[in-house]
Amino acid sequence: MTTLVEVARAAGVTAATVSNVLRNRGKVGEETRQRVLEAVERLGYRPNLMARALVEGKPHTMALLVSSIANPFYPEFALEVERAARKLGYFLLVCNTNEDPAQERAYLDAIGGALAQGVIVMNADFVQLDALQDLRRRGVPVVLCMWERPQEPPPLPCVAVDLYQAGVLAAEHLLRLGHRRIGVVCGGEPGGNHRWRLRGFLDTLEQAGAALPPSCLRHGHDTIDGGRDAAHRLLAGGPGLTAVFATNDLPAVGVLQAAAELSLQVPGDLSVIGVTDIQLARQMRPPLSTVAMPTTEAAALAVQLLQSEIDASPDHVPPMRVTEAPRLVVRASTSAPRREGILGGADSGD
Amino acid sequence: MTTLVEVARAAGVTAATVSNVLRNRGKVGEETRQRVLEAVERLGYRPNLMARALVEGKPHTMALLVSSIANPFYPEFALEVERAARKLGYFLLVCNTNEDPAQERAYLDAIGGALAQGVIVMNADFVQLDALQDLRRRGVPVVLCMWERPQEPPPLPCVAVDLYQAGVLAAEHLLRLGHRRIGVVCGGEPGGNHRWRLRGFLDTLEQAGAALPPSCLRHGHDTIDGGRDAAHRLLAGGPGLTAVFATNDLPAVGVLQAAAELSLQVPGDLSVIGVTDIQLARQMRPPLSTVAMPTTEAAALAVQLLQSEIDASPDHVPPMRVTEAPRLVVRASTSAPRREGILGGADSGD
Numbered sequence A, B: 001m002t003t004l005v006e007v008a009r010a011a012g013v014t015a016a017t018v019s020n021v022l023r024n025r026g027k028v029g030e031e032t033r034q035r036v037l038e039a040v041e042r043l044g045y046r047p048n049l050m051a052r053a054l055v056e057g058k059p060h061t062m063a064l065l066v067s068s069i070a071n072p073f074y075p076e077f078a079l080e081v082e083r084a085a086r087k088l089g090y091f092l093l094v095c096n097t098n099e100d101p102a103q104e105r106a107y108l109d110a111i112g113g114a115l116a117q118g119v120i121v122m123n124a125d126f127v128q129l130d131a132l133q134d135l136r137r138r139g140v141p142v143v144l145c146m147w148e149r150p151q152e153p154p155p156l157p158c159v160a161v162d163l164y165q166a167g168v169l170a171a172e173h174l175l176r177l178g179h180r181r182i183g184v185v186c187g188g189e190p191g192g193n194h195r196w197r198l199r200g201f202l203d204t205l206e207q208a209g210a211a212l213p214p215s216c217l218r219h220g221h222d223t224i225d226g227g228r229d230a231a232h233r234l235l236a237g238g239p240g241l242t243a244v245f246a247t248n249d250l251p252a253v254g255v256l257q258a259a260a261e262l263s264l265q266v267p268g269d270l271s272v273i274g275v276t277d278i279q280l281a282r283q284m285r286p287p288l289s290t291v292a293m294p295t296t297e298a299a300a301l302a303v304q305l306l307q308s309e310i311d312a313s314p315d316h317v318p319p320m321r322v323t324e325a326p327r328l329v330v331r332a333s334t335s336a337p338r339r340e341g342i343l344g345g346a347d348s349g350d
Helices: A004-011 A015-023 A030-043 A049-056 A073-087 A101-115 A126-137 A163-177 A195-207 A224-237 A249-261 A279-283 A295-311 B004-011 B015-023 B030-043 B049-056 B073-087 B101-115 B126-137 B163-177 B195-207 B224-237 B249-261 B279-283 B295-311
Strands: A061-066 A091-096 A118-122 A142-147 A158-160 A182-187 A217-220 A243-246 A271-276 A289-292 A320-322 A327-329 B061-066 B091-096 B118-122 B142-147 B158-160 B182-187 B217-220 B243-246 B271-276 B289-292 B320-322 B327-329
Touching: A004 A015, A004 A030, A015 A030, A061 A073, A061 A101, A073 A091, A073 A118, A073 A295, A073 B073, A073 B091, A091 A101, A091 B073, A091 B091, A091 B101, A101 A118, A101 A126, A101 B091, A118 A126, A118 A295, A126 A142, A142 A295, A158 A295, A163 A195, A163 A243, A163 A271, A163 A289, A163 A327, A182 A195, A182 A224, A182 A249, A217 A224, A224 A243, A224 A249, A243 A249, A249 A271, A249 A279, A295 A320, B004 B015, B004 B030, B015 B030, B061 B073, B061 B101, B073 B091, B073 B118, B073 B295, B091 B101, B101 B118, B101 B126, B118 B126, B118 B295, B126 B142, B142 B295, B158 B295, B163 B195, B163 B243, B163 B271, B163 B289, B163 B327, B182 B195, B182 B224, B182 B249, B217 B224, B224 B243, B224 B249, B243 B249, B249 B271, B249 B279, B295 B320
Parallel strands: A061 A091, A061 A118, A118 A142, A142 A158, A158 A320, A182 A217, A182 A243, A243 A271, A271 A289, B061 B091, B061 B118, B118 B142, B142 B158, B158 B320, B182 B217, B182 B243, B243 B271, B271 B289
Antiparallel strands: A289 A327, B289 B327
């Protein structure tokens, strides 16, 4: 991949001059300017796109790459990102990869090719980090958003939310209410993106002397239907559970559905808590207790960080911004257990 | 606004030659090509963007302009549009105007300025039709989608769905179940976008001798909260209603919430039916009966139509594609009335 320095060498100028030409800044003679632009073209260098946009008079746009626009969290987050971007004079383009790596790569190439001045990437898994690092090396500003583990930063600029803490808060809430026989529905594969919040939940239970037996943890797709299926498996095999923690609001809604299908009253027979606080959480009957992500703040930080990346040279150490901690939101889907062991196998009956 | 013909006159060539140059088609000598491109630049002509993209090697993109990405219908529709666009080799950019006319105008300008090769606009109201016609005259392909009244086509290429028929189907369903005391929650202002489906519903009741009294029609925001508020007003003042038609699924979900808050069983005490069939309709407990929009078909038609607009000259008569009719989807939120007049004032008691 051609670097700014190689372009400078080929044009017989300093890197600062190349940068000035591409950003339309500083005083550069017309002949030098032409020589730089020719070197850029000949070597196939992809300059900072903001600079190119300034030169060509293109609109200022940021792209938001989401993996599944059908997951209601992403449109809600996109709305916040758009508000923040608009305040800085940017349009927001929403690109949906539909969890298809080829589609994701194609969007990233298009963004590298001029679609936007930079890109905010949601929930990058480890496979695509390489592609994103390539993109950044080519001078395209990239910001990861909703990195779930501030203690282990990724090799890219990012906005992190401490999701381990979300698991801690959910566990503390259920323990405080008096629950001891708790089940977990975890969205995604074991070892997937939800592992940190799961870890926070499990660690907290263990520290309280209420460690979760393996049979009380089920994984499922990170969707409503996935949560419902996992909840049916959990409740069919579970020893008198009085509460379920779902690692995301969508599967938590699925747990509410499964409870309704099994004629279990929520929260009397079964308390249910999720993570995120999507609008649907408020709209369910009963409304869902959850641990709210700082969505508005994360969106604003991502846009600010992307803007500073657009204005910066691409070879600095990737910065990380950490949001405020997630926050417990208690609604009507959690309460003290009415009685223990409604599904049999309660402590008192052991 | 500069036209293709003016460019041709200035360059001393035919309009067909200008078109060939801009589309990179046909045999055009290099000197002629340069003369045309100079005339294009001098006159500030905005050529068909697909042509420009071909010349400049930009990615092929379509834009989808939605008024509210927080309304779950739009992400669901965007997903379908993206699938259809991808089959034709296009990326889809989702632009959210947030119901802000200035923001909408800015996006349209950006699209005219090179953001995408064409734009699909959802739910255009009458104010912005002018702006869209301007855009089309400047050679930017525009397709309206979900035009609700095929009998009265707009002055732009469009995909129409007969939403009057949706109102007819909902009314016939409730009448067939035996309901006669029916209320309506209409999303949006009187005279707004929902007027055709409302008209279809009211006409059908009237033809069946069950005309709706004005007190049984309430308008509210086209949202869950708007539907809930309107339903509370309706049910507080309504004379023993046994069923409610909401002109959209979101307010219908709000009616379900209001029923729960009033301890009314759905469907025993109150049947509820919506329009659209968003995913949430299936996810409610009870799942919502509705009249399904042909979303997948409309998305595919919109993409096909936009592609043919991209390939066509901008001065032909705007074509219209009409989808198959909406379709009744019966779920558990509607049934025969258990008894009449649960809220007092029933027929038998009058």
